[in-house]
Amino acid sequence: MNIWSCPVCGEDLLKQNQNNNKSLVCKNNHSFDYARSGYVNLLTANRKKTKLPGDNSLMVNARRNFLSRDFYKPMSDKLCEVVDSFIPCKGVVLDAGCGEGYYTKNVYKFLSENGKSPYVYGIDIAKCAVDSAAKSCKDVEFAVGSVFHIPVMDNSCNVLMSAFAPYCGDEFRRVLKPEGTMILVIPGAYHLWELKKAVYDTPYKNNVQDYELSGFEFIGTEKVNYEISMDNSKDIQNLFAMTPYYYKTGRQEHIRLDALQELHTKVSFEILQYKKK
Numbered sequence: 517m518n519i520w521s522c523p524v525c526g527e528d529l530l531k532q533n534q535n536n537n538k539s540l541v542c543k544n545n546h547s548f549d550y551a552r553s554g555y556v557n558l559l560t561a562n563r564k565k566t567k568l569p570g571d572n573s574l575m576v577n578a579r580r581n582f583l584s585r586d587f588y589k590p591m592s593d594k595l596c597e598v599v600d601s602f603i604p605c606k607g608v609v610l611d612a613g614c615g616e617g618y619y620t621k622n623v624y625k626f627l628s629e630n631g632k633s634p635y636v637y638g639i640d641i642a643k644c645a646v647d648s649a650a651k652s653c654k655d656v657e658f659a660v661g662s663v664f665h666i667p668v669m670d671n672s673c674n675v676l677m678s679a680f681a682p683y684c685g686d687e688f689r690r691v692l693k694p695e696g697t698m699i700l701v702i703p704g705a706y707h708l709w710e711l712k713k714a715v716y717d718t719p720y721k722n723n724v725q726d727y728e729l730s731g732f733e734f735i736g737t738e739k740v741n742y743e744i745s746m747d748n749s750k751d752i753q754n755l756f757a758m759t760p761y762y763y764k765t766g767r768q769e770h771i772r773l774d775a776l777q778e779l780h781t782k783v784s785f786e787i788l789q790y791k792k793k
């Protein structure tokens with residue numbers, strides 16, 4: 517099973533193994549080598565807006581360290597259950613914007629332990645994130661690629677999941693099978709409320725947008741709310757570095773953040789489910 521498509525011409529990519537060098541090659545002879553850690557780079561130079569697009573290694577490391585402490589495990593567990601409910605035994609899951617693969621890996625593990633034999637794929641535009649993902653899970657196929665030009669064949673995925681990643685409805689529809697399911701994880705209105713209160717003079721709640729999305733039928737949402745406690749500055753800093761506010765925060769707020777030694781905060785997620793129309 518292979519769903520990758522050539523980012524240059526769009527044809528199927530086939531795996532080749534020559535002299536222990538694994539690569540993907542299309543019928544027009546465009547060729548993409550696997551990195552030693554096991555991912556393949558399907559991001560062509562003209563799709564890159566910067567030399568190293570996507571999250572930088574500082575953000576990737578912060579997120580990996582935070583997630584490895586399993587603060588988001590209850591949400592991840594619920595996400596796995598939701599994916600499981602939509603996937604046939606040998607179904608295909610694509611994690612679009614997979615980062616360092618925390619959820620991708622958990623989904624693979626959950627489905628396998630539930631007696632399924634899934635094909636799980638992950639893409640992200642940040643090479644350092646994909647490298648880390650490939651090292652952490654050999655059972656998932658990872659590629660560097662953009663969610664706005666997904667290097668995956670049309671109608672090839674049973675489930676497309678996207679957790680806190682950029683949304684591209686047209687591409688998500690294109691790669692989903694006709695009866696495919698899209699699963700989006702978004703922050704709830706009061707996600708990290710106490711963290712925001714500790715850092716900002718006037719914290720704002722997150723806007724939870726309208727559920728309707730063009731080209732998809734909304735079928736339901738799972739709300740996941742609980743609280744987490746952190747008792748050291750490192751975890752708190754890592755959590756903050758994962759948020760979109762990190763680079764928009766001024767010096768005064770960073771001083772407050774640096775002084776925080778413990779934090780008890782709400783976490784709030786929604787797991788939205790859609791059928792392709």
Ligand SMILES: [Zn+2]
Binds near residue numbers: 522
């Ligand atoms: Zn090609």
